[in-house]
Amino acid sequence: MVCEILSVGTELLMGQVANTDAQYISQRLSALGISVYRHTVVGDNVGRLDEALATALSRSDFVITTGGLGPTEDDLTKETVAAHFGLKLIQDEASLIHIRDFAERAGKVMTDNNLKQALIPEGSIIMPNLNGTAPGCIIEKDDKTVAVLPGPPSELKVMFENSLYPYLQKKSGQTLISRYLHIFAGESIVETQLMDLFHLGTPTLALYCSTAETTARLSVMCGMDEDPSPVLDPVENEIRRRMGDALYGEGLTENLPHVVLSLLKERHRKVSFAESCTGGMLASALVDQPGASDVFDESYITYSNEAKQRLLGVNPATLARYGAVSRACAQEMAQGARARSNADYALSVTGIAGPDGGTPEKPVGLVYIGFADKNGAFANEFLFKGDRTDVRTASIKNALNLLRLALLNDNDR
Amino acid sequence: MVCEILSVGTELLMGQVANTDAQYISQRLSALGISVYRHTVVGDNVGRLDEALATALSRSDFVITTGGLGPTEDDLTKETVAAHFGLKLIQDEASLIHIRDFAERAGKVMTDNNLKQALIPEGSIIMPNLNGTAPGCIIEKDDKTVAVLPGPPSELKVMFENSLYPYLQKKSGQTLISRYLHIFAGESIVETQLMDLFHLGTPTLALYCSTAETTARLSVMCGMDEDPSPVLDPVENEIRRRMGDALYGEGLTENLPHVVLSLLKERHRKVSFAESCTGGMLASALVDQPGASDVFDESYITYSNEAKQRLLGVNPATLARYGAVSRACAQEMAQGARARSNADYALSVTGIAGPDGGTPEKPVGLVYIGFADKNGAFANEFLFKGDRTDVRTASIKNALNLLRLALLNDNDR
Numbered sequence: 001m002v003c004e005i006l007s008v009g010t011e012l013l014m015g016q017v018a019n020t021d022a023q024y025i026s027q028r029l030s031a032l033g034i035s036v037y038r039h040t041v042v043g044d045n046v047g048r049l050d051e052a053l054a055t056a057l058s059r060s061d062f063v064i065t066t067g068g069l070g071p072t073e074d075d076l077t078k079e080t081v082a083a084h085f086g087l088k089l090i091q092d093e094a095s096l097i098h099i100r101d102f103a104e105r106a107g108k109v110m111t112d113n114n115l116k117q118a119l120i121p122e123g124s125i126i127m128p129n130l131n132g133t134a135p136g137c138i139i140e141k142d143d144k145t146v147a148v149l150p151g152p153p154s155e156l157k158v159m160f161e162n163s164l165y166p167y168l169q170k171k172s173g174q175t176l177i178s179r180y181l182h183i184f185a186g187e188s189i190v191e192t193q194l195m196d197l198f199h200l201g202t203p204t205l206a207l208y209c210s211t212a213e214t215t216a217r218l219s220v221m222c223g224m225d226e227d228p229s230p231v232l233d234p235v236e237n238e239i240r241r242r243m244g245d246a247l248y249g250e251g252l253t254e255n256l257p258h259v260v261l262s263l264l265k266e267r268h269r270k271v272s273f274a275e276s277c278t279g280g281m282l283a284s285a286l287v288d289q290p291g292a293s294d295v296f297d298e299s300y301i302t303y304s305n306e307a308k309q310r311l312l313g314v315n316p317a318t319l320a321r322y323g324a325v326s327r328a329c330a331q332e333m334a335q336g337a338r339a340r341s342n343a344d345y346a347l348s349v350t351g352i353a354g355p356d357g358g359t360p361e362k363p364v365g366l367v368y369i370g371f372a373d374k375n376g377a378f379a380n381e382f383l384f385k386g387d388r389t390d391v392r393t394a395s396i397k398n399a400l401n402l403l404r405l406a407l408l409n410d411n412d413r
Numbered sequence: 414m415v416c417e418i419l420s421v422g423t424e425l426l427m428g429q430v431a432n433t434d435a436q437y438i439s440q441r442l443s444a445l446g447i448s449v450y451r452h453t454v455v456g457d458n459v460g461r462l463d464e465a466l467a468t469a470l471s472r473s474d475f476v477i478t479t480g481g482l483g484p485t486e487d488d489l490t491k492e493t494v495a496a497h498f499g500l501k502l503i504q505d506e507a508s509l510i511h512i513r514d515f516a517e518r519a520g521k522v523m524t525d526n527n528l529k530q531a532l533i534p535e536g537s538i539i540m541p542n543l544n545g546t547a548p549g550c551i552i553e554k555d556d557k558t559v560a561v562l563p564g565p566p567s568e569l570k571v572m573f574e575n576s577l578y579p580y581l582q583k584k585s586g587q588t589l590i591s592r593y594l595h596i597f598a599g600e601s602i603v604e605t606q607l608m609d610l611f612h613l614g615t616p617t618l619a620l621y622c623s624t625a626e627t628t629a630r631l632s633v634m635c636g637m638d639e640d641p642s643p644v645l646d647p648v649e650n651e652i653r654r655r656m657g658d659a660l661y662g663e664g665l666t667e668n669l670p671h672v673v674l675s676l677l678k679e680r681h682r683k684v685s686f687a688e689s690c691t692g693g694m695l696a697s698a699l700v701d702q703p704g705a706s707d708v709f710d711e712s713y714i715t716y717s718n719e720a721k722q723r724l725l726g727v728n729p730a731t732l733a734r735y736g737a738v739s740r741a742c743a744q745e746m747a748q749g750a751r752a753r754s755n756a757d758y759a760l761s762v763t764g765i766a767g768p769d770g771g772t773p774e775k776p777v778g779l780v781y782i783g784f785a786d787k788n789g790a791f792a793n794e795f796l797f798k799g800d801r802t803d804v805r806t807a808s809i810k811n812a813l814n815l816l817r818l819a820l821l822n823d824n825d826r
Contacts, residue, residue, distance in 0.1 A: 014449075038465075
């Protein structure tokens with residue numbers, strides 16, 4: 001099945017928002033093995049919308065529209081699609097009741113404008129909108145199908161998952177099974193080590209990189225009841241063997257803070273942080289995860305030298321001799337945070353995030369990450385590239401990875 | 414001038430990335446008063462790219478392509494554009510030297526694949542790539558213009574600003590002047606209060622909302638040497654009058670943490686934080702800003718009750734009677750942070766960010782924000798909607814706004 005996505009909205013052409021709707025739908029269609037050959041964006045203009053719809057339907061079996069279902073006069077997607085197929089718009093009672101209830105729950109009164117949102121092309125399959133007022137619909141005619149979705153991402157995603165995905169899954173009869181492996185290493189390193197695996201054909205291997213880490217995706221197309229394991233398992237095992245401890249997790253939504261949180265929970269350990277240039281970002285990455293209270297009691301943000309001394313017990317002589325951005329200071333910060341918090345582990349970060357404050361000896365991007373556990377403390381030196389946000393992001397990821405590697409060897413229950 | 418954006422890349426059709434290139438270019442073209450009528454995305458497929466290019470040029474004077482300039486065999490944008498216009502590709506010596514130097518600086522050797530990136534359609538204007546290897550180019554032929562840009566956003570933005578924007582500015586002879594006013598209030602409140610100003614025609618008024626705040630944009634189209642002030646000033650002044658202290662800043666890139674940092678600097682004040690459910694996010698928002706060390710020495714993350722007592726001096730009786738998520742606890746947290754840090758101001762956050770931990774009496778989204786200064790302390794109650802990230806984001810913005818309002822009245826130098 002060949003599909004196109006047609007997004008409607010002047011806000012997209014003005015660049016006020018990125019077309020994340022098309023991205024989301026494409027990701028999900030790809031998981032169903034449905035090929036997307038084109039994304040098109042037009043403004044709230046009936047002429048251009050109608051022309052784009054006709055062109056898309058001349059090339060593709062299936063067109064998904066997003067946007068243009070609002071209550072205002074500009075919102076004309078349903079009207080244009082119905083006219084294209086020569087269908088009347090008829091009022092849907094269930095949608096009308098939903099719109100009235102939804103407005104009431106939001107403490108509003110349904111306006112005449114909202115009435116228009118309950119109109120549906122005759123004979124179409126209605127997709128309820130659990131997060132908003134405008135329903136979507138699926139129109140099947142002359143071997144062509146058009147699915148009409150709302151523009152706001154929170155409405156679109158829920159409607160897609162509840163109504164359109166099951167519809168498409170039934171229709172396509174096959175699905176792309178993907179596995180995601182998360183690796184704490186740069187893309188070029190991972191690429192070099194997995195080079196020969198890119199040429200297997202089945203399964204396919206693709207890499208996605210973000211600051212300090214790389215995700216490998218293994219994919220294979222399967223019938224609905226087919227088991228992908230015989231194809232995926234051997235290649236996954238080979239990647240795991242080559243990557244060793246650098247491979248930290250699996251699954252589309254896995255991330256480093258969540259893995260660290262899980263390891264801390266499993267091993268009944270607690271962590272504390274002492275942050276300078278990251279200013280709370282490291283602790284916040286952990287607290288972002290639900291359930292952090294099991295492994296985390298407290299943390300210190302010590303930006304000034306005086307605070308490093310008073311709150312963490314960093315030796316004034318260390319600061320005088322080596323400065324706050326130094327291996328010795330990072331080590332003492334971690335030791336101090338561990339001793340004061342009574343946590344099993346402590347991590348510290350001190351560095352020069354920029355844009356100012358760099359010198360030839362201590363350039364922007366120089367960061368020391370300290371680590372303390374019951375056996376002692378040490379600190380590692382890093383020189384990160386990029387702007388203030390890049391340096392801070394690389395710092396917290398490397399700190400979390402240091403803790404992860406320590407936890408993997410922490411079998412002393 | 415009517416423009417279309419044609420993006421090339423299978424990764425876009427797979428949903429691996431959102432089309433932020435099209436968004437960026439659209440924003441910038443809008444600032445020049447150039448209308449964008451269409452975005453199109455096609456994969457790395459010469460047939461579909463060629464067809465999309467021909468169709469775009471049949472409708473529009475100006476087509477900007479993004480992507481497909483890499484060194485691999487899949488990257489065929491320049492080849493396809495050159496073929497469309499019947500132009501030969503010729504090697505550009507300056508680009509070749511740049512590619513070799515760029516590879517060497519990155520510690521790599523230029524490969525044969527890179528040689529292809531130095532090929533340019535004959536007679537085109539070359540746009541150097543300061544952040545990568547592939548140059549872009551502008552081809553003018555038969556009243557049509559095609560600008561070819563690279564796909565990676567870091568390369569595209571710099572090339573656009575240095576080469577394409579000045580070219581287009583000269584060509585269009587006019588520019589859209591916009592002013593951005595940032596308001597700490599929800600969209601519906603702002604919309605209601607500014608209702609009549611939406612119908613002025615000139616200047617145009619548009620609202621953009623994000624968590625807890627709204628940005629109003631005033632725009633007018635001007636000739637290159639025209640002064641927009643007589644049109645914009647009266648409406649801006651009226652918005653300022655109606656919004657009062659809720660209006661916190663101006664300019665496209667202004668944000669609340671930066672405004673708070675500036676006010677703290679101006680008034681020579683320091684702040685400290687005591688965070689529970691935000692876990693360092695509030696301090697990190699301030700430290701995100703360069704120059705935070707002038708106004709910020711230290712901060713406390715107290716997640717457990719025991720840490721709230723030991724680090725901030727919260728009374729055990731308060732915790733026993735009211736719980737950690739309470740007005741009394743928030744107030745004592747702020748008082749404790751102020752006293753211990755010796756800062757002029759302290760803010761505290763304690764709440765239930767979810768998804769777990771809510772009860773009928775204390776539901777998910779219940780947050781207390783405490784405030785302390787030399788005159789005393791208080792705490793405000795909030796009930797925020799949304800997921801864990803929404804609740805935490807709304808918490809830090811409301812905390813920063815509380816501090817901002819206090820600083821506006823802090824004239825006691």
